[in-house]
Each structure stands twice: as structure tokens, then as C-alpha cells.
Amino acid sequence: MRGAVIYAPGDVRFENLDDPEIINPTDAIIRTVATCVCGSDLWPYRGAEPIGDPHPMGHEYVGIVEEVGAEVTNVKPGQFVVGSFATSDNTCPNCRNGWQSNCLHREFMSTCQADYVRIPNAHGTLVATDEHPDAEAVPGLLAVSDVMGTGWYAALAAEVKPGSTAVVVGDGAVGLCGVIAAKELGAERIIAMSRHASRQTLALEFGATDIVSERGEEGVARVKDLTGGIGADSVLECVGTAESMRQALHSTRPGGNVGFVGVPHDVRVDGQELFFSHVGLRGGPAPVRAYLPDLIDRVLSGRISPGRVFDLTLPLDQVAEGYKAMDERRSVKALLKP
Amino acid sequence: MRGAVIYAPGDVRFENLDDPEIINPTDAIIRTVATCVCGSDLWPYRGAEPIGDPHPMGHEYVGIVEEVGAEVTNVKPGQFVVGSFATSDNTCPNCRNGWQSNCLHREFMSTCQADYVRIPNAHGTLVATDEHPDAEAVPGLLAVSDVMGTGWYAALAAEVKPGSTAVVVGDGAVGLCGVIAAKELGAERIIAMSRHASRQTLALEFGATDIVSERGEEGVARVKDLTGGIGADSVLECVGTAESMRQALHSTRPGGNVGFVGVPHDVRVDGQELFFSHVGLRGGPAPVRAYLPDLIDRVLSGRISPGRVFDLTLPLDQVAEGYKAMDERRSVKALLKP
Numbered sequence: 001m002r003g004a005v006i007y008a009p010g011d012v013r014f015e016n017l018d019d020p021e022i023i024n025p026t027d028a029i030i031r032t033v034a035t036c037v038c039g040s041d042l043w044p045y046r047g048a049e050p051i052g053d054p055h056p057m058g059h060e061y062v063g064i065v066e067e068v069g070a071e072v073t074n075v076k077p078g079q080f081v082v083g084s085f086a087t088s089d090n091t092c093p094n095c096r097n098g099w100q101s102n103c104l105h106r107e108f109m110s111t112c113q114a115d116y117v118r119i120p121n122a123h124g125t126l127v128a129t130d131e132h133p134d135a136e137a138v139p140g141l142l143a144v145s146d147v148m149g150t151g152w153y154a155a156l157a158a159e160v161k162p163g164s165t166a167v168v169v170g171d172g173a174v175g176l177c178g179v180i181a182a183k184e185l186g187a188e189r190i191i192a193m194s195r196h197a198s199r200q201t202l203a204l205e206f207g208a209t210d211i212v213s214e215r216g217e218e219g220v221a222r223v224k225d226l227t228g229g230i231g232a233d234s235v236l237e238c239v240g241t242a243e244s245m246r247q248a249l250h251s252t253r254p255g256g257n258v259g260f261v262g263v264p265h266d267v268r269v270d271g272q273e274l275f276f277s278h279v280g281l282r283g284g285p286a287p288v289r290a291y292l293p294d295l296i297d298r299v300l301s302g303r304i305s306p307g308r309v310f311d312l313t314l315p316l317d318q319v320a321e322g323y324k325a326m327d328e329r330r331s332v333k334a335l336l337k338p
Numbered sequence: 339m340r341g342a343v344i345y346a347p348g349d350v351r352f353e354n355l356d357d358p359e360i361i362n363p364t365d366a367i368i369r370t371v372a373t374c375v376c377g378s379d380l381w382p383y384r385g386a387e388p389i390g391d392p393h394p395m396g397h398e399y400v401g402i403v404e405e406v407g408a409e410v411t412n413v414k415p416g417q418f419v420v421g422s423f424a425t426s427d428n429t430c431p432n433c434r435n436g437w438q439s440n441c442l443h444r445e446f447m448s449t450c451q452a453d454y455v456r457i458p459n460a461h462g463t464l465v466a467t468d469e470h471p472d473a474e475a476v477p478g479l480l481a482v483s484d485v486m487g488t489g490w491y492a493a494l495a496a497e498v499k500p501g502s503t504a505v506v507v508g509d510g511a512v513g514l515c516g517v518i519a520a521k522e523l524g525a526e527r528i529i530a531m532s533r534h535a536s537r538q539t540l541a542l543e544f545g546a547t548d549i550v551s552e553r554g555e556e557g558v559a560r561v562k563d564l565t566g567g568i569g570a571d572s573v574l575e576c577v578g579t580a581e582s583m584r585q586a587l588h589s590t591r592p593g594g595n596v597g598f599v600g601v602p603h604d605v606r607v608d609g610q611e612l613f614f615s616h617v618g619l620r621g622g623p624a625p626v627r628a629y630l631p632d633l634i635d636r637v638l639s640g641r642i643s644p645g646r647v648f649d650l651t652l653p654l655d656q657v658a659e660g661y662k663a664m665d666e667r668r669s670v671k672a673l674l675k676p
Contacts, residue, residue, distance in 0.1 A: 093568050094592045102592035102616050104568075157618075230431050230442075245609060254432045254440035264609030271583060271605025271621075275598065278440050280495075280620035283613045 002338075003114025004319040007054045009047035010327075012320045017056065020111070020118035025071040026089070028122030030063030030081060034142045035112045036310065037322045037334045038085075039172045040263055045323050048265060058113030059085035060146040062138060065126070066116065072123045079128040082296055083119055084288035085109050085146045090124030100124070100289035108285075113319050115338045127292040133300065139307025139335055140299035143177065147333070148295055148306035149288030150261050151177025151238070155185050157259025157282040158234035162186030167223055168208070169248045170238030171199040173309040173333040174261060176206060178236040180304050183207030187234070191226060193219055193247070199332060202308060216247060223251040232256060237283070242267050254278045261286060310335040340676075341452025342657040345392045347385035348665075350658045355394065358449070358456035363409040364427070366460030368401030368419060372480045373450045374648065375660045375672045376423075377510045378601055383661050386603060396451030397423035398484040400476060403464070404454065410461045417466040420634055421457055422626035423447050423484045428462030438462070438627035446623075451657050453676045465630040471638065477645025477673055478637035481515065485671070486633055486644035487626030488599050489515025489576070493523050495597025495620040496572035500524030505561055506546070507586045508576030509537040511647040511671040512599060514544060516574040518642050521545030525572070529564060531557055531585070537670060540646060554585060561589040570594060575621070580605050592616045599624060648673040 003017045020029055035058050043049040065077045075081050088095050088103035095103050107120045119125055133141060140148070151174050160166050166182040168175050171194035182190045183206065192203035195213040203211065212222045224231055231253035237244055240262025248258045249269070260283035274281065298304045312331035314322050315338075322334030341355045358367055373396050381387040403415045413419050426433050426441035433441050445458040457463055471479060478486075489512050498504050504520040506513045509532035520528045521544065530541035533551040541549065550560045562569055569591035575583055578600025586596045587607070598621035612619065636642045650669035652660050653676075660672030 093566055097591070097593055099593040099616050102614075228431055242609075253435065255435055255437040260609075260613065264613050267609025269607040269609060269612070271580075271598075271602030271607060274607070274619070275602050275621045276440075276623070278437055278620070278622040280618060281612070282616070282618035283609075284616040285614070 001115035002317065003111065004057045005054050006044060006051055006057050008051060009045060012045065012057065012323050014317050014319050017114060020116050022067060022069045023118065024120065025069035026121055026123045027069045028065055028072050028075065028119045028126060029067040030061065030117050030119060031066050032061055032063045032112065032115055032117055032338050033080070034062050034138050035316070035336050036060050036142060037326055038146060039174065041323065042327055043265070045327060056111040056114060058111060059109035060142060061109070061112040061117055062142045062145060063117065068122060074123055075126045075128045080132045081126040081128050082141050082145055082292055083125045084149065084292070086285050086288070087119065087121035087125040088289050089121050090289060095124065098290050099287050101285040101287040113316065113336060115316070125289060127296060129296060129300070137300060139310045140305060141296060142335065143306035143309060144292065144295045144299060145288065147173040147309060148177045148180070149291050150174050150286040152181040152291050152295060153286030154178045154236040154238060154259040154261040155181035158236050159257040160185040160187050160234045163188045164233040165189040165191070165227055166234040166236065167191045167193065167232040167251050168236045168238060169193050169244050170262060171196060171203065172238060175236070175238035176202055176309050176332070177306050178238050179203050179206040179208050180306055182236065184304065191223060191232065216243065217250070219247055220250040227253065230254065238262050240264050245269070249277065249279055252277070252279045259283065309333045313337065339453035340655065341449065342395045343392050344382060344389055344395050346389060347383060350383065350395065350661050352655050352657050355452060358454050360405060360407045361456065362458065363407040364459055364461045365407045366403055366410050366413065366457045366464060367405040368399065368455050368457060369404050370399055370401045370450065370453055370455055370676050371418070372400050372476050373654070373674050374398050374480060375664055376484060377512065379661065380665055381603070383665060394449040394452060396449060397447035398480060399447070399450040399455055400480045400483060401455065406460060412461055413464045413466045418470045419464040419466050420479050420483055420630060421463045422487065422630070424623050424626070425457065425459035425463040426627050427459050428627060433462065436628050437625050439623040439625040451654065451674060453654070463627060465634060467634060467638070475638060477648045478643060479634065480673065481644035481647060482630065482633045482637060483626065485511040485647060486515045486518070487629050488512050488624040490519040490629050490633060491624030492516045492574040492576060492597040492599040493519035493572070495595070496574050497595040497618070498523040498525050498572045501526045502571040503527040503529070503565055504572040504574065505529045505531065505570040505589050506574045506576060507531050507582050508600060509534060509541065510576060513574070513576035514540055514647050514670070515644050516576050517541050517544040517546050518644055520574065522642065529561060529570065554581065555588070557585055558588040565591065568592065576600050578602050578605070583607070587615065587617055590615070590617045597621065647671045651675065
């Protein structure tokens with residue numbers, strides 16, 4: 001089969017690779033129907049994370065089950081399945097507590113930009129749709145496997161409640177899905193921080209009520225202006241830099257909540273500042289598995305359209321162009337079709 | 339009148355001071371019935387916080403109203419009142435959200451180790467009891483004005499729920515009150531981290547089910563042993579050092595919560611570590627005002643006995659000995675009577 005391999009910053013190649021095989025009885029092999037490039041893939045692509053030896057890339061996927069291990073009974077060959085970027089057995093104590101992305105047997109997916117993918121913990125990770133979805137539903141289902149699930153978690157971690165005010169820091173695919181999530185969870189006012197016209201438009205279409213294009217302390221001041229001087233009830237931090245975290249914390253009202261889902265890079269939170277802010281803080285890799293049935297339903301019923309974050313569709317063999325387009329911000333998110 | 343003044347580390351003096359007067363129409367003057375020394379008073383006493391010019395001390399109090407400003411209608415002269423270490427108007431947006439200790443007009447109390455005290459924002463801060471309490475109820479009501487209210491907040495911030503497992507880091511008065519709070523909020527298992535026999539005994543009497551005397555990573559390992567290997571649902575951090583915060587974060591299960599109420603000193607939380615832990619973190623000065631009616635009821639009905647944290651009672655003029663006894667850990671908490 002063929003798949004993406006990263007060699008160095010800016011150097012992603014599409015190569016022949018060994019076909020994946022069942023290794024453990026809880027594995028499945030899927031034929032990829034769609035995969036994509038994640039904002040977090042750009043960290044190594046931009047040289048902001050070490051790469052080490054050349055290795056495959058990709059952790060978002062929907063596909064058709066090809067083969068299952070002996071202990072996989074929840075899905076069967078021929079079914080269309082959605083999974084999560086973090087695999088889980090769905091039975092360990094952390095899974096039972098609702099934190100499947102902290103499963104004691106978790107493996108992070110990392111080989112999905114390829115024709116076929118081995119899914120570890122398939123028995124606890126994959127959810128099949130009742131029937132094969134229409135082609136137009138595929139991007140939304142693909143989004144659910146990571147960015148929509150992550151936006152959903154950001155909104156839950158930020159404790160978005162009906163009637164509340166939410167701020168979304170970051171206008172990438174996760175931030176935009178965070179707008180969808182805040183809307184679905186009943187936020188009355190949703191302030192999207194973005195300075196890119198096309199992303200502002202999409203945020204407004206997804207339910208944002210206000211756009212703040214300023215950044216840093218200027219952006220914080222604008223949020224305060226819009227929230228009676230005290231800040232927002234809930235802030236979704238969807239970037240992962242020290243600056244975006246500071247912006248998120250400072251935009252939150254006393255006693256409000258920040259949900260942070262951008263993998264933090266060089267972020268340190270000052271204990272005394274957090275203390276006097278009364279802000280609650282929770283982050284992490286989203287437990288997407290917990291939300292899959294619900295989010296799949298919302299996509300298939302047409303209630304939400306997170307697939308719209310894909311503004312570029314490429315054949316899988318042009319994966320390198322997907323990275324390049326996102327790195328240059330020509331694309332919010334690139335969908336890849338084998 | 340007379341009151342405590344701190345001059346330098348280890349140097350607290352009892353001196354003649356000007357009687358307090360009504361300055362604003364929302365002020366009240368109370369005659370102190372009981373006050374005390376707080377663990378946080380030990381930071382400057384130990385030289386761990388700058389002192390600057392000599393200044394009065396003390397932020398915990400119960401007393402009899404002597405005089406009220408024109409806008410104070412909730413209490414009247416002659417009534418016995420309980421307040422909070424942080425004053426609040428109880429009407430600003432932060433107060434209405436339940437964060438009275440972040441009131442837009444907040445003033446922190448700082449002159450309470452004295453015969454008389456001016457209470458700013460008395461209209462939103464003081465709560466009167468129906469009648470003058472018995473002498474034996476006074477220590478409990480005094481505790482409510484800070485340590486019991488703070489332990490309560492720690493348990494709420496750590497999201498203690500019926501049937502859950504809670505860990506309390508810190509065996510000072512706040513930590514011990516945190517044990518009471520965790521018990522009241524329904525925790526099934528309460529692990530108190532303490533290595534002092536008398537404090538262990540009190541923690542057990544307050545409802546702790548287990549004592550862990552180890553500290554640091556050894557203490558964390560013991561907590562993990564007691565919690566099926568994953569850590570506790572809720573951890574109350576009642577110290578405020580980098581070590582105690584680390585111990586708290588590492589003792590919490592994935593997706594659990596840390597409530598931190600020890601004023602952080604040189605605490606920095608690593609964003610990436612917090613991210614992958616999925617732990618929720620919330621701290622701050624407790625919004626004691628929000629809990630006063632409930633906690634006063636619990637004390638007066640005899641349901642809780644937080645007054646037992648006072649293991650030393652001194653006449654106010656021996657305030658310096660109160661500091662010394664606590665500094666040398668001869669006393670958990672010293673009550674002072676004018």
C-alpha cells in the first residue's frame with residue numbers, strides 16, 4: 001500500500017509501505033475512505049517538534065473494515081467505521097470514568113495517511129454506522145474522529161451551558177468545531193477570535209455571534225468590552241501556545257472555565273495568577289470515543305456540518321500538498337482520499 | 339484599642355492602636371469576640387513574604403456589631419455576626435455568579451487581631467446569627483469565617499461528590515476542615531496526608547478513612563495503591579507550595595479534579611503535563627460569603643465541629659505566642675480572645 005512518511009520539517013513523502021497486519025486479537029484493519037492533515041501534524045512539519053527517524057503520519061480516519069482480530073466483535077468486515085485518534089479498550093477504569101483518551105491501553109494513532117490502517121484496541125475504539133453513509137456525509141464523519149470531537153470536548157471542559165457566553169481562541173478546524181459545539185451546548189453568545197475573513201465567515205455560519213480580530217491583551221480587552229467588563233463564562237483554547245493560553249485565561253470571568261485542547265508548547269501557568277482568577281482549567285486529548293455515537297448521529301441527521309472545515313480535498317497521493325497548503329494557511333484543513 | 343502589628347519575620351507585637359471608625363456608609367465596626375492566627379499569616383512571619391512597613395494583622399473574626407454606616411441594613415448594633423476574610427458587596431456581577439471573594443469592590447481583611455475591627459462592605463459581607471451563640475459555638479463560627487469556608491470551597495472546587503474518593507494534602511486547619519467538607523459532601527473514602535499523630539487523630543475523627551504519612555512521590559504511590567492504581571477523584575490542595583501542588587496533581591486520577599486553596603508560592607503548572615493528565619484545576623480565595631448561611635447552620639446544629647481545629651486559646655494580648663506556637667507546629671491553630 002501507499003502512505004505518507006515525514007522525513008524532516010517540510011518534507012512529507014508519499015511512499016510504498018508494507019500492508020498493515022493484525023498483530024493483536026483486538027486489532028482491526030480498515031481500508032481508508034478518508035483521512036486528513038491535522039493542525040498538530042504541522043508542529044513537526046514546521047520543525048517545532050522533533051521528528052527523529054522518518055515515520056508515517058496521520059491520526060484521523062474513517063474507513064471500511066477489512067479484517068478483524070479474534071476478539072473484535074463490535075464491528076465486522078464491510079462496515080463503515082469511525083474511530084478516534086486515541087484508541088481505547090473502553091473497559092478500563094479510566095474508560096469507565098469517561099476518559100477513553102487516557103485508557104490504560106491507549107495507543108495514539110499515527111499511520112492514518114495511508115491506504116490501509118491497523119487500528120489497535122478496535123474492540124473499544126471503532127463505531128460502525130448503520131449503513132454506508134452518502135459521500136457528502138463522509139467529511140463530517142471524518143471530522144468527528146478528531147477535530148469535531150476535540151471541539152466538543154473543549155466546550156465541555158470549558159463547561160459551556162445553556163445561556164452562557166463562550167469565547168473560542170483559535171480559528172483552525174478545532175476552533176471552528178468548538179463554535180459548533182458551543183452552539184449545540186446552548187451558548188447564547190459565542191465570540192470567535194479570528195482575523196481571517198474566510199474563517200470568520202465560517203465561524204459566523206457555525207453560530208458565532210461576535211468576531212474579535214484583535215489578539216493578545218487587545219483581544220482580551222475587546223472580549224471584556226463584550227462581556228460586561230468581567231470576561232466570558234467559558235473559553236475554548238484551541239491553539240496551544242503560551243500566548244493563546246494567556247489570552248484564554250485573561251478572557252475568562254472570575255470563576256469561569258477554560259477548556260484547552262491545543263497541545264501545549266512551552267506553556268507554564270502561574271499558580272498565583274490562576275489562584276486569584278478563580279478560573280477552572282481542564283484540557284487534554286479529547287475522549288472522542290465517549291462522544292462518537294452522539295456526534296455521528298448529529299452529523300448523519302444533518303444537525304451539524306463539521307465537514308465544512310475541509311476547504312481542500314486532494315487525492316491521498318498529494319498529501320504533501322495538503323501539508324503545504326495548511327502550513328501556508330491557504331487551507332484550514334485538507335481532506336485526503338485514497 | 340489594642341491589636342497585633344507585624345514588624346519583621348518573627349516579630350509580632352501587641353500595641354495600642356487608633357480605634358477604627360466608619361469611613362464609608364457601607365462599613366460596620368464590630369467588637370471582636372474571637373479572632374485567630376491563620377496559616378497564611380505564617381508566610382510573612384517566616385519571612386517567606388515581604389512585610390514592608392509594620393502593619394496590623396488578622397483576617398478572621400466573629401464579633402458584636404458596634405456601629406453601622408448609613409447603607410448597612412442587613413445587620414444592626416448588638417447582633418453577633420460572622421463575616422469572611424474577603425469582603426464583598428454581594429451584588430456585583432462576580433458576586434451574583436457566586437464568586438464573592440472576587441467582588442469588584444473586594445477588600446481583604448487585614449486588621450482583625452484587634453479589639454475592634456472596621457468591616458468594609460459590611461452590607462454584603464456580614465451575616466448575623468438569630469441570637470448570641472453559646473460560648474462553645476464561637477470557635478466553630480470563627481472557623482467558618484475562613485478555614486472552614488476555605489476547606490468547603492476546596493472540596494467544591496475539587497468536585498467532591500457522593501461516593502467519591504477524596505485526598506486532602508495538608509494537615510493544617512484548612513486541610514482538616516477540608517476533611518469535614520469532603521465528608522459532608524458525601525465522599526466515601528477520604529485519604530488525609532499527614533505525618534503528625536495529633537492531626538491524624540483529628541482527621542480520623544472528622545471523617546478521614548485513611549491516613550498517608552508519606553510525602554512527595556512516595557505519598558503519591560501510596561494514594562495510587564489505595565485507589566486502584568489510578569488516583570483519587572478529588573484532591574484538596576491545602577498548602578500552597580510547588581511540592582504540595584505536584585503531590586496533589588499526581589495523586590489525582592485522569593479526569594479528576596484538584597481544588598487548591600493554599601496561596602501558591604513559586605508554583606508553576608506545566609501546561610503539557612496538565613494536558614495529558616486530564617485533571618481539572620481550580621483554586622483561589624474561597625467565596626466564603628456564599629457558604630455562610632449554610633455553614634453557620636451546620637455549626638449551630640452541631641452537625642460539624644470545625645472549632646476543634648483550635649487547639650490553643652490565648653488572650654488576645656498573647657497574640658505573639660499564638661504565632662510562635664503555630665510556627666513551631668506546637669499548635670494547629672490559635673484562637674485569640676480580647
